[in-house]
Amino acid sequence: MDSTFPRLLLQHADRRPTAAAMREKEYGIWQTLTWSQLAQLVERLACGLHQAGLQRGEHIVVIGTNRPRLYATMLAAQSLGAVPVPLYQDAVGAECVFPITNAEVRFAFAEDQEQVDKLLEIRPQCPLLQRVWFDDPRGLRNYSEPGLAAMDTLLQEGQAFAAANPKFFRSEVEKGSPEDVAAMFFTSGTTGNPKGVVHTHRAMVDRAMAGAEFDRLTEREEVLAYLPPAWVGQNIFSYAQWLACGYVVNCPESPATVMIDLKEIGPTYYFAPPRVFEGLLTTVMIRMEDAGALKRAVFHRFMNLARRVGPALMDRKPVGAGDRLLYRLGDLMVYGPLRNNLGFSRVRVAYTAGEAIGPDLFTFYRSIGINLKQLYGSTETAVFVCLQPDNQVRADTVGVPCRGVEIKLADNGEILVRSPGLLKGYYKNPQATAEVLTPDGWYHTSDAGFIDATGHLKIIDRVKDVGRIKGGANDGAMFAPKYVENKLKFFPHIKEAVAYGDGREKVCVMINIDFEAVGNWAERRNLPYAGYTDLAQKREVYELVKDCVEKVNADLATDEKLAGSQISRFLVLHKELDADDGELTRTNKVRRGYIADKYQVLVDALYGGKSEQYVETQVKFEDGRTGKVSATLQIMDAKTFAPVRAAA
Known part of the structure; x- marks a missing residue:
C-alpha cells in the first residue's frame, strides 16, 4: 500500500x-x-x-x-x-x-x-x-x-x-x-x-499490511493498547496496523486496570511479550492452589488432557473420538471459563514476541484453545519478518518468512534478512548503520538460527551469547543461555533467571523468585517472611527452586545439543532485577553482561565452590531515592543427569 x-x-x-x-x-x-x-x-x-x-x-x-x-x-x-x-x-x-x-x-x-x-x-x-x-x-x-x-x-x-x-x-x-x-x-x-x-511510512505501512494479510485482519478486530508506545511492537499493532486495517484500539484506564479492561473489551487480536503470558499463568496457578481439593483435581485432570490433545485439535490434526468428547467437556468446565477469566474468550489471533517463550508456557495457552502464535522481528525490521501460519504452529520455531522477506544464514549461523520493512538507518550514526546493513540490502539480526526442513525459522539465541562449555565432562558442548533461562521461567515460582557458562566447565544461574507466587506458597505453609529479601533466602524456598532447576536439567538431558547446558549450581538473588537499576532493558530483557559485572562477587562465588556469599547492592526506589539492600545469599548445588541418547 x-x-x-x-x-x-x-x-x-x-x-x-x-x-x-x-x-x-x-x-x-x-x-x-x-x-x-x-x-x-x-x-x-x-x-x-x-x-x-x-x-x-x-x-x-x-x-x-x-x-x-x-x-x-x-x-x-x-x-x-x-x-x-x-x-x-x-x-x-x-x-x-x-x-x-x-x-x-x-x-x-x-x-x-x-x-x-x-x-x-x-x-x-x-x-x-x-x-x-x-x-x-x-x-x-x-x-x-x-x-x-x-x-x-x-x-x-x-x-x-x-x-x-x-x-x-x-x-x-x-x-x-x-x-x-x-x-x-x-x-x-x-x-x-x-x-x-x-x-519511513512505506516501510511501516508495508509491514503492517503484510501482517494483516497473513492473518486476514479486518476493521472488525478489537485491540487493547496497553504496552509502551515507545516499543515498536506496540506501535505496529496499535498504530500502524490500526491505521492500515481500520480496527478499534482500546486504551485502558491505567496500568492497574489492564486485566479488568482486558475482560471487558474481549480483544480479537492480542499481542504480548512472554513476560505478560508468564504473569497471567502465574495468577491462574496461584488461584488454583487456593481452590478446594475437588476443584484442583478437576482442573489438573482436564489440563493433563488439554496438554495431550489440545494443540493437535488447534492444528486440526486427527484426535480420537473419546478424547475429542472429553475435551469438549473440559472446554465446558475448565478451558472456556479459564479463557473468559483471562479475557481471551474472543481472541482469534494472539501473538508473542520480543524474546523467546518457554515451550511449556506456549503449549499451555494453545492447549486451552487460544490461538497463540510466535512471530520474529525487531525494531530494525518494523517487526514482521516471520509469522506462524494457522495449523503450522510449533513451540520451537518462529514461523515462515512473510510477504516480501528473504532470509539467508551467514557462515557463523547468523540470520540475515532482506525486507521492505528494514530501517532507513540509525539516526546520525552511519557507522552503526554500516555494521548492520550490507550494501546489497541485507540486515544483520545478530540472532543465531536456521531454517528447518519444513521451511520454518528456528532461533537458538543471540550470536554473541551462544557459547561453549570449556573443560570438565561437557567440554565443547553448546551453551545457549536464553534457552536455559526460558525453561526456568516457565515455572510460576521463577520470575527471572540469568545463566552463565560460556568458556566455563559448568553452568550456573542467578534466579529471581516471583514474589507474589512464592509469597502465596509460603503463606499457605505458614512460613513467615519480612519481605522479598527474607523470603528469597528461606531454605524452603531454595528447595522449591531446586526442584524447578532439576526438572529443567532432566528436560535438557533429552536434548542432544544442549544436554551439556544443565545447571550445576544456583542462587536466589536478594532483590528483583529492575530496569531502574540498569539490570533490565525497558522492554524487560536481561542485561546479562551488566549483571555479571555488577554481581561479579556472586559469579565468583558460584564458580568458586562457596556455599554462601555476602552481597550489598545499591537500589533506586520509585520516588527517586536510593538505598542499599544486603544479604548473605545461599548457594546450592543441583542434580544433573546423564544425556539420554536417542534410540538407534
Whole structure:
C-alpha cells in the first residue's frame, strides 16, 4: 500500500466517519472516538503545531501511556511532515536526555504531571527543548514554567487557525510522501547510548499490511493498547496496523486496570511479550492452589488432557473420538471459563514476541484453545519478518518468512534478512548503520538460527551469547543461555533467571523468585517472611527452586545439543532485577553482561565452590531515592543427569 499514516486516517474518516476508531476508559466508562472525530482532533493539533513553528522533518517527543490524544499528536506531527519520537513512560529523566538532545527536539508532549516533572527536571541538559504540552492537567494547575501549556490550549489555537484556513490540513497531508520518515524508535542501549531507528511510512505501512494479510485482519478486530508506545511492537499493532486495517484500539484506564479492561473489551487480536503470558499463568496457578481439593483435581485432570490433545485439535490434526468428547467437556468446565477469566474468550489471533517463550508456557495457552502464535522481528525490521501460519504452529520455531522477506544464514549461523520493512538507518550514526546493513540490502539480526526442513525459522539465541562449555565432562558442548533461562521461567515460582557458562566447565544461574507466587506458597505453609529479601533466602524456598532447576536439567538431558547446558549450581538473588537499576532493558530483557559485572562477587562465588556469599547492592526506589539492600545469599548445588541418547 503506497500511502502515509495521515492519508490512511483521512481515508477511514471519509469512508467510515461514524465508525469507532478508538476507545478510552475514563472514570470507569468507555468513551468512543469515531474516525471523523479523530481526524478533526488531528487537524486541530496539526494546525496548532504549525502555528507553534513545527517544521517538516523536525523531531517531536511523545511520552506517556496509550492515550487517544497522544496517538492524535503523532498523527498531527506526521501530517506536517515532522517525525514523532515516542519515549518510554517509565524511563527515568536521565534516560531521556540522550534521545532528546540527539534528535534536537524542541517540542514535547507529556501525558501527565509525572512526565512533565521528568521533562522539566532534565530541561537544563536539553537546551533546545522549548515547549512542553500536557494532556492530563491534574496536579499541574499551579505550574508556571515558561513554554509549558495544556494540550487544550494548543487545540483552541489550532481550531481558530483551521477555521480561517480550512484547506491547510489536507494540503499538508498531501505533501507527504511514503518515502518520508514516519517515526524514530530508540533501541534499549544495552551496550552504550541508544540508537535512533529511522523508519519511513512505506516501510511501516508495508509491514503492517503484510501482517494483516497473513492473518486476514479486518476493521472488525478489537485491540487493547496497553504496552509502551515507545516499543515498536506496540506501535505496529496499535498504530500502524490500526491505521492500515481500520480496527478499534482500546486504551485502558491505567496500568492497574489492564486485566479488568482486558475482560471487558474481549480483544480479537492480542499481542504480548512472554513476560505478560508468564504473569497471567502465574495468577491462574496461584488461584488454583487456593481452590478446594475437588476443584484442583478437576482442573489438573482436564489440563493433563488439554496438554495431550489440545494443540493437535488447534492444528486440526486427527484426535480420537473419546478424547475429542472429553475435551469438549473440559472446554465446558475448565478451558472456556479459564479463557473468559483471562479475557481471551474472543481472541482469534494472539501473538508473542520480543524474546523467546518457554515451550511449556506456549503449549499451555494453545492447549486451552487460544490461538497463540510466535512471530520474529525487531525494531530494525518494523517487526514482521516471520509469522506462524494457522495449523503450522510449533513451540520451537518462529514461523515462515512473510510477504516480501528473504532470509539467508551467514557462515557463523547468523540470520540475515532482506525486507521492505528494514530501517532507513540509525539516526546520525552511519557507522552503526554500516555494521548492520550490507550494501546489497541485507540486515544483520545478530540472532543465531536456521531454517528447518519444513521451511520454518528456528532461533537458538543471540550470536554473541551462544557459547561453549570449556573443560570438565561437557567440554565443547553448546551453551545457549536464553534457552536455559526460558525453561526456568516457565515455572510460576521463577520470575527471572540469568545463566552463565560460556568458556566455563559448568553452568550456573542467578534466579529471581516471583514474589507474589512464592509469597502465596509460603503463606499457605505458614512460613513467615519480612519481605522479598527474607523470603528469597528461606531454605524452603531454595528447595522449591531446586526442584524447578532439576526438572529443567532432566528436560535438557533429552536434548542432544544442549544436554551439556544443565545447571550445576544456583542462587536466589536478594532483590528483583529492575530496569531502574540498569539490570533490565525497558522492554524487560536481561542485561546479562551488566549483571555479571555488577554481581561479579556472586559469579565468583558460584564458580568458586562457596556455599554462601555476602552481597550489598545499591537500589533506586520509585520516588527517586536510593538505598542499599544486603544479604548473605545461599548457594546450592543441583542434580544433573546423564544425556539420554536417542534410540538407534
